[in-house]
Amino acid sequence: AQSVTQPDIHITVSEGASLELRCNYSYGATPYLFWYVQSPGQGLQLLLKYFSGDTLVQGIKGFEAEFKRSQSSFNLRKPSVHWSDAAEYFCAVGAGPSNDYKLSFGAGTTVTVRA
Amino acid sequence: KAGVTQTPRYLIKTRGQQVTLSCSPISGHRSVSWYQQTPGQGLQFLFEYFSETQRNKGNFPGRFSGRQFSNSRSEMNVSTLELGDSALYLCASSLTGADYGYTFGSGTRLTVV
Numbered sequence: 001a002q003s004v005t006q007p008d009i010h011i012t013v014s015e016g017a018s019l020e021l022r023c024n025y026s027y028g029a030t031p032y033l034f035w036y037v038q039s040p041g042q043g044l045q046l047l048l049k050y051f052s053g054d055t056l057v058q059g060i061k062g063f064e065a066e067f068k069r070s071q072s073s074f075n076l077r078k079p080s081v082h083w084s085d086a087a088e089y090f091c092a093v094g095a096g097p098s099n100d101y102k103l104s105f106g107a108g109t110t111v112t113v114r115a
Numbered sequence: 116k117a118g119v120t121q122t123p124r125y126l127i128k129t130r131g132q133q134v135t136l137s138c139s140p141i142s143g144h145r146s147v148s149w150y151q152q153t154p155g156q157g158l159q160f161l162f163e164y165f166s167e168t169q170r171n172k173g174n175f176p177g178r179f180s181g182r183q184f185s186n187s188r189s190e191m192n193v194s195t196l197e198l199g200d201s202a203l204y205l206c207a208s209s210l211t212g213a214d215y216g217y218t219f220g221s222g223t224r225l226t227v228v
Contacts, residue, residue, distance in 0.1 A: 032213065032214050032216070034216060036219070041224075042221055043219040043220050043221040043222050044205065046217075046219075051214075090158065094212075094213035094216065094217075095213055095214065101148075101165070101170045101212040101213050101214075102160045103150075103160070103217060104160070105157060105158040107157050
C-alpha cells in the first residue's frame with residue numbers, strides 16, 4: 001500500500017524568502033504524485049502533479065517540485081514566498097487500477113508567512 | 116467550466132440522525148471520490164465510484180455509504196450520526212481515477228451535536 005510522509009508539521013518563513021516543503025512516499029511502482037494547497041475552511045487546490053517524464057514539474061502560483069526516485073521524495077519549492085501563500089500544503093500519492101483508485105495524503109504542512 | 120460542487124456547505128445534525136451529502140463532479144468526469152478531513156486523523160479516504168460502480172472503500176463503518184448516479188453525480192450518506200463524525204467531507208472528481216489526479220470541491224462542514 002502507498003503512504004506519504006511530510007516530516008514538517010509547521011514551517012514559518014519570511015515574505016520574500018524561499019520555501020521548501022518535504023515529501024517522502026512509499027509505493028511499489030512508479031507513483032503518481034501531487035501537491036495540494038488548502039486555505040482555512042476551503043477545499044484542496046491542485047498545485048502540480050507528476051506522472052512521468054521530466055522530474056522537475058512546474059505548477060501554479062510559482063511553485064515547482066522535483067521528483068527524486070532514489071530518495072523517494074517529491075519536494076515542493078517556491079523561490080519567493082508571498083503572504084497569500086500562508087496555508088496548509090498536502091502531498092499525495094495516487095494509484096490506478098493496481099492499487100485501489102485512491103489518493104493517500106500526508107499529514108500536511110502548515111506554512112506561516114511573516115512580514 | 117464549472118468545478119466540483121458540493122451541497123450543502125454547512126450542516127448541523129443531532130446524534131442518531133442521518134445525513135446525505137451531495138456532489139456534482141466536473142462535466143465529463145466519471146470518477147468521484149469522497150474524503151473525510153478531521154484535525155486528528157487528517158484526510159481519510161471513504162470511497163470511490165466510477166460509472167455508478169464502487170471500486171474501492173476505505174476503513175469506515177457501514178454507517179457510511181455512497182452511490183453514484185448515471186449522470187456521475189454522487190451522494191454519501193451517514194446513518195446514526197456520532198459526535199466523531201463531525202468533519203469536513205470533501206468530494207473530488209477525475210476523468211478516470213486517482214492516477215489522473217482529482218479536482219476537489221469546497222467541502223461540506225458537518226457538525227454533530
